[in-house]
Amino acid sequence: MVDEGAPAAVTAIGDRRHKAPAVGGDRIDGDLVAKEGDLAAVAEGADSLPKDCKIPEVLENNGATGEPLGAKPSDLPGLKCNGAAEEGNSVGKGCTLQGFMTGQCTALGLRKGHKAVVPWRFQIGYNPKWAQDLFSGNKSRQTEEPAFTVGDGPSQRAPVMANNRPPLKGSASSGQHSLKVQKGTGSAPKKRKVDQDNHRISTVRQNVLSKLREFRIVYKKLLEDDEVKGTGRGHGVRPDIAAFNIFRERFCADRDDMRYDGSIPGVRIGDVFNSVMELHIVGIHRAQSLLVDHIKKKDGTRLAVSVVSHAQPSAVDNLNFLLHFGSTVATCEQKLGGTDRALEESMETDTPVRVIHALVTELGDEDRCKQLTSYVYGGLYLVEKFQREKTTGGQYVTTFHLRRMAEQQQIDWQVLKTKRPESIDGTFTVDISGGLDKIPISAINSISNEYLMTFRYISQIEYPQEYRPDPPSGCDCVGGCSVSQKCACTVKNGGELPYNDIGGNIEERPLIYECGPSCKCPPTCRNRVSQHGVKFRLQVFKTNSMGWGVRTLDFIPNGSFVCEYIGEILKDEEAQKRNDEYLFGIGNNYYDVPRWKVWTKIIPSLQNGPSEDDDKIVFSVDALNQGNFTRFINHSCTPNLYPQNVLHDDDNISMPRIMFFASEDIPPLKELSYDYNYEIDKVYDFDGNIKMKPCFCGSIECTGRLY
Numbered sequence: 001m002v003d004e005g006a007p008a009a010v011t012a013i014g015d016r017r018h019k020a021p022a023v024g025g026d027r028i029d030g031d032l033v034a035k036e037g038d039l040a041a042v043a044e045g046a047d048s049l050p051k052d053c054k055i056p057e058v059l060e061n062n063g064a065t066g067e068p069l070g071a072k073p074s075d076l077p078g079l080k081c082n083g084a085a086e087e088g089n090s091v092g093k094g095c096t097l098q099g100f101m102t103g104q105c106t107a108l109g110l111r112k113g114h115k116a117v118v119p120w121r122f123q124i125g126y127n128p129k130w131a132q133d134l135f136s137g138n139k140s141r142q143t144e145e146p147a148f149t150v151g152d153g154p155s156q157r158a159p160v161m162a163n164n165r166p167p168l169k170g171s172a173s174s175g176q177h178s179l180k181v182q183k184g185t186g187s188a189p190k191k192r193k194v195d196q197d198n199h200r201i202s203t204v205r206q207n208v209l210s211k212l213r214e215f216r217i218v219y220k221k222l223l224e225d226d227e228v229k230g231t232g233r234g235h236g237v238r239p240d241i242a243a244f245n246i247f248r249e250r251f252c253a254d255r256d257d258m259r260y261d262g263s264i265p266g267v268r269i270g271d272v273f274n275s276v277m278e279l280h281i282v283g284i285h286r287a288q289s290l291l292v293d294h295i296k297k298k299d300g301t302r303l304a305v306s307v308v309s310h311a312q313p314s315a316v317d318n319l320n321f322l323l324h325f326g327s328t329v330a331t332c333e334q335k336l337g338g339t340d341r342a343l344e345e346s347m348e349t350d351t352p353v354r355v356i357h358a359l360v361t362e363l364g365d366e367d368r369c370k371q372l373t374s375y376v377y378g379g380l381y382l383v384e385k386f387q388r389e390k391t392t393g394g395q396y397v398t399t400f401h402l403r404r405m406a407e408q409q410q411i412d413w414q415v416l417k418t419k420r421p422e423s424i425d426g427t428f429t430v431d432i433s434g435g436l437d438k439i440p441i442s443a444i445n446s447i448s449n450e451y452l453m454t455f456r457y458i459s460q461i462e463y464p465q466e467y468r469p470d471p472p473s474g475c476d477c478v479g480g481c482s483v484s485q486k487c488a489c490t491v492k493n494g495g496e497l498p499y500n501d502i503g504g505n506i507e508e509r510p511l512i513y514e515c516g517p518s519c520k521c522p523p524t525c526r527n528r529v530s531q532h533g534v535k536f537r538l539q540v541f542k543t544n545s546m547g548w549g550v551r552t553l554d555f556i557p558n559g560s561f562v563c564e565y566i567g568e569i570l571k572d573e574e575a576q577k578r579n580d581e582y583l584f585g586i587g588n589n590y591y592d593v594p595r596w597k598v599w600t601k602i603i604p605s606l607q608n609g610p611s612e613d614d615d616k617i618v619f620s621v622d623a624l625n626q627g628n629f630t631r632f633i634n635h636s637c638t639p640n641l642y643p644q645n646v647l648h649d650d651d652n653i654s655m656p657r658i659m660f661f662a663s664e665d666i667p668p669l670k671e672l673s674y675d676y677n678y679e680i681d682k683v684y685d686f687d688g689n690i691k692m693k694p695c696f697c698g699s700i701e702c703t704g705r706l707y
């Protein structure tokens with residue numbers, strides 16, 4: 001299409017859609033040309049409006065998608081690495097979600113034929129042996145453990161804190177975490193700083209790459225099986241836009257606080273992108289429908305931060321200079337507006353502008369020619385000047401002259417022309433809960449083509465067959481519960497309501513009684529926090545070393561309810577027989593944690609102490625064959641979740657529900673974890689041999705072993 005308003009003297013060297021016809025001026029011949037206007041097809045609902053410019057802190061380290069620093073098999077001499085949980089698990093690729101729901105698919109995750117017995121006693125209330133010693137007066141651990149010493153090599157680890165909760169991170173001088181630099185290692189801090197910087201740079205880069213990969217997997221998935229229509233979200237929306245929408249919704253891509261000028265951490269000159277959506281996702285150009293992206297400064301003025309240039313390699317001899325055509329106006333004196341004004345502001349403030357080259361490749365023959373556009377990040381440019389040119393139509397177009405900043409990596413057109421989109425391995429499932437959870441739980445594997453192992457997804461706990469929950473008597477607090485001796489539930493909780501006004505668990509305790517079905521209080525009662533289900537966007541993802549894991553896409557404030565460990569409740573006997581990796585022992589730890597002593601004195605149901613009854617039935621929750629996404633939450637030595645015993649629809653303290661709460665503020669994209677609390681050297685195989693499994697949690701306080 002010919003643009004009537006473009007300057008007549010410029011040769012047509014841009015993208016076809018933005019072809020500039022000849023105009024009457026001779027100073028600008030032969031230069032790279034970009035033209036303000038439509039950028040590819042306009043994304044539906046695309047937001048081209050500038051957002052406030054903020055330099056994000058989060059970008060540096062929000063990406064918990066990067067693997068933790070954790071133990072590698074080689075760090076643990078003598079331990080045979082069999083860490084990945086998925087080992088031996090078949091891929092449920094051919095299995096539809098329907099199969100998950102109906103249980104028709106075989107439970108391929110079962111470790112049939114495996115001789116080794118895996119431990120199953122996850123226990124609530126982190127209480128490792130050394131901590132018991134500490135509380136019982138035996139402080140040997142504290143004195144024996146050397147302080148964490150810089151440069152001691154991987155086998156030397158920081159001592160685990162004598163507390164259930166991880167200590168404040170970064171408080172290097174506090175208590176046992178004091179950092180000591182050894183004599184004769186005067187250069188250590190400098191080297192450490194360099195190492196830290198390198199680590200940070202590579203983490204940021206990895207985050208960008210994994211974000212991009214994940215987007216491509218979602219896009220590929222949508223193209224492959226037309227899930228767009230299947231889920232009803234398609235209806236004519238282009239797959240790349242549909243993928244972008246899903247990504248925005250499920251992968252917290254909508255971080256407009258990350259719009260800023262200059263180079264984008266983790267994006268390198270020469271990086272190739274397949275669509276404008278990808279430019280948006282990595283943050284180098286967020287105005288999907290415009291060639292110029294801009295931000296709004298606090299004073300209301302706009303600053304251009306990136307330009308997409310459609311000049312083609314065939315017409316380019318020098319990448320150091322670029323012409324951008326702005327809008328067309330009626331008179332030469334007319335003031336600059338919109339993105340033209342933003343470019344002018346960038347010129348006046350010497351603000352670097354990112355340039356992205358759009359490369360068009362023609363595929364196929366003359367009859368069935370298809371154009372493929374890819375985008376290459378070309379580096380930072382400065383706007384040198386702009387001028388008005390008269391067009392053949394008698395109007396005026398503004399041309400901006402951009403010059404590439406010095407000392408940047410050069411890019412080679414010839415090489416770029418040959419680049420093709422990488423082929424992507426990976427799998428994506430839109431919602432593994434199949435609608436059973438209120439918020440969809442997606443699953444992504446950006447490492448291999450393996451799908452999640454199959455299991456039957458359930459969102460409610462399955463009681464043993466003959467067992468009927470014993471609904472507790474309720475309170476009479478019609479208007480909602482409060483701290484009052486009149487509220488029966490407050491009394492059951494020892495005279496306190498466990499949750500604060502904003503629904504946070506005030507403190508981890510042996511047991512919480514929430515209001516239940518017989519209570520007269522409304523569903524909004526503040527003592528019903530964990531029964532309303534998941535409220536944060538969570539996602540199952542494939543980790544590098546721990547099999548599948550779960551991460552949050554939202555910020556989770558400390559104390560918030562996150563999710564429930566759902567599965568079948570089994571009697572001890574059956575659990576022993578199954579002995580799988582998804583068993584969670586319940587109802588027998590109320591008296592195990594010394595600091596809970598105060599609670600066992602005031603919570604009426606715990607006042608009689610542990611049951612002496614030898615025949616007492618012990619239960620476990622097993623999520624191997626049926627369960628929810630919490631079965632994928634991995635162990636960490638510095639966890640961000642803790643399991644809390646809760647009762648609400650049943651009064652049986654042998655069968656509490658296991659509710660996970662946040663033990664710290666958890667940023668988006670961070671993997672969720674809790675402490676499995678295995679006793680080291682207390683896990684045996686069928687032959688009575690001690691079993692060992694290395695821990696890959698990556699925490700600096702990692703003990704090195706899961707069990």
Ligand SMILES: C[S@@+](CC[C@H](N)C(=O)[O-])C[C@H]1O[C@@H](n2cnc3c(N)ncnc32)[C@H](O)[C@@H]1O
Binds near residue numbers: 083547
């Ligand atoms: C309940 S499953 C967790 C989900 C599991 N990652 C999966 O893919 O199904 C427990 C298993 O995950 C693996 N795992 C969990 N946390 C780990 C850790 N910190 N280090 C090594 N492996 C871990 C172990 O194989 C463990 O037996």
